[in-house]
Amino acid sequence: MAHAEREGLACGRLTIDLEALADNWRSLAERTQQTECGAAIKGDGYGTGLEKAAATLSRAGCRTLFTAVPDEGLRARSAAPESRVFVLAGLLPGAAEAYRKGGLIPVLNCPDEVIEWAEYCAAAGQRLPAAIHLDTGMNRMGLSLEEARLIAAAKDVVARFDLVLVMSHLVCGGDPANPLNARQLERFHEMTALFPGVPRSLANSPGIFLGADYHFDVARPGISLYGGRAMDDGENPMRPVVTAEARVLITHSAAKGETVGYGAVETLRRDSRIAIVGIGYADGYHRLAGAGGGHKPANAWVNGHVVPLVGRVSMDLIALDVTDVPEADCSRGDWVEMFGPHIPVDDVAAKAGTIGYELLTGLGSRYTRTYIGGS
Incomplete structure (x- = not known):
């Protein structure tokens, strides 16, 4: 059925402005300046269609994508083959081979995931890329401070894979006055010092607007790309998508x-x-x-x-x-x-x-x- 015919039979329609999506990414990339600006495309590209979002962002210059689950990661790799694709859900048990074949980068969220990925890389004879997630206050995913210290000390384990990113997630970034932002930033500095020389990522959409202290090496905006409000107050500078x-x-x-x-x-x-x-x-x-x-x-x-x-x-x-x-x-x-x-x-x-x-x-x-x- 032709698109016009389908629309004639529809009671609801969505118009998705891909140029606005690209412009929003470029605007955020200007804000981050020397920091690489990636993009979160989870949740089917925040409802816009994951493949369309990935391809649009790739054409705009984005080279690092963040998905929630492996299936999203595989779809993103197909739509934007030149981009790095991180899987925020981490390494699912027994799935390391599928991650390797799909070119996916797991975000390792607990010691068991770190050990499983290290053991797989050793058995495969490849130092495959991975990120490590650090819990600086969300109490959701990521290594605690004590776990991070133990993993960092186990240098023979970490050396088996290519640690390309250490990251954490802001709890109250939309509220610049919230003291938890500063506490998380301090804890992030403390924890990432355990992994010297590894690129760091803390800023989601609100983190970008909090300023350069939160930008580090890679930013990973989400809602702002798609025209939504990142900060609790003030004008929203993003174009609706x-x-x-x-x-x-x-x-x-x-x-x-x-x-x-x-x-x-x-x-x-x-x-x-x-x-x-x-x-x-x-x-x-x-x-x-x-x-x-x-x-x-x-x-x-x-x-x-x-x-x-x-x-x-x-x-x-x-x-x-x-x-x-x-x-x-x-x-x-x-x-x-x-x-x-x-x-x-x-x-x-x-x-x-x-x-x-x-x-x-x-x-x-x-x-x-x-x-x-x-x-």
Whole structure:
């Protein structure tokens, strides 16, 4: 089926601006200056399509990619064969040969992974690359200080593979005033001193905005590449990459005092015109962005007009209050921006009590996708 025909049958569509993705990477690379700027493309390229994201970033000049799981790593290697590809989930048990064949670089997160990779490299007669993850305060993945000391002291173990990176992850980087940032930075200096001469990586998207002290040798931005907000406050300087739209299925009138949607959580305060659009939480648009959560619902944008959601978000349908929109500007078949250049994804996420990451990575399979700006 041709793309135009598929879109004609779709109730939701995504437009993904690959040139904006490339521009965002170039902007972040300018901020990091002498630090290599890599890219996190996990979560299917934050919902943009992993292969498209990897190829676009590679063409822009990115040479280091970070994926979450091995399958993502293999897909990234296929799309960007000139790039280094790190697997943040680490070395899965018994999978070292598959990592070698796939050209994947495991991020070793515990002593057992370090030993297994070292033993595999010794048996294969190759010093294959790996990274070591250091836990500086997240208490999620990575070697503790004591474990790092033991591994660093076991020089015969580390010498069996090529240690190309030591890294850690910021807990509160989006809040520059949080004292944990400085404590993590101090701990990172302490722990990486155990591995002298090895390139270091600490800065994710927020870390880049925290300044040069956090940049080290390799930065690995994620959400900022895809247009999301990295810092808790202030303007977001990144270009939006993903536009999610829903088709108007019907419009109808409803009288003051009537309720809209499940649970009757919202009562109309005036005679209203309601537009029903064809996406919902099955498409990754969060239920809590609608009414009933104790806050004002999210907004959408239709032909130059900002309109609020009304009632609860359903699995497949969302109601919008278009009373103040001329009928000619909102009628059956029109497309409504649910988030994108006019409705920032982080604004919608905030209404739903979540973050832009979750909306982007949770985009459903029913949208048609259009890519623009790619070569």
